[in-house]
Amino acid sequence: MERTYCHTFYGFQDGSALAFFRFADPEDQKLFKTEVDFTPGRHIAFKVDQEVQESIRKRLADGGYQEPGTFVMDHSYCVSLYVTDPNGLMLEFVVDHPDVDEINAERRRTAHADLARWPGGDHTSNNDWR
DSSP: OOOOEEEEEEEOTTSOEEEEEEESSHHHHHHTOOSSSOOTTSEEEEEOOHHHHHHHHHHHHHTTOOTTSEEEEEOSSEEEEEEEOTTSOEEEEEEEOTTHHHHHHHHHHHHHHHHHHTTTTOOOOOOTTO
16 A cells, blocks of 8 residues: 655755655554654665665675565665664665756755645645656
């Protein structure tokens, strides 16, 4: 079952970002709300280049990691390698799309309108790169 959600990123001066997720269905939101238990909504993301991401992927495979403990997801605006570490923390290693500057400029241009339509029930994606 696909869950409909939006997430907003708040960029920091050093290039890192903080993301907040909101689900259209309150029951879906409950699935990711926990005091202690694991949820993929809580993870740490690191921006890397393609060479570093591939190196990490290879080392994970050589170390015996396989799905669901590690997987790649193409979000279209970036490609993410996810891995759950031995402590249960999910890590994400992100390679930006080659057109990241264009994508970011468009997201900044439409950010207020995109966020305003969400509470009104319009949950269509703003990701034209999918």
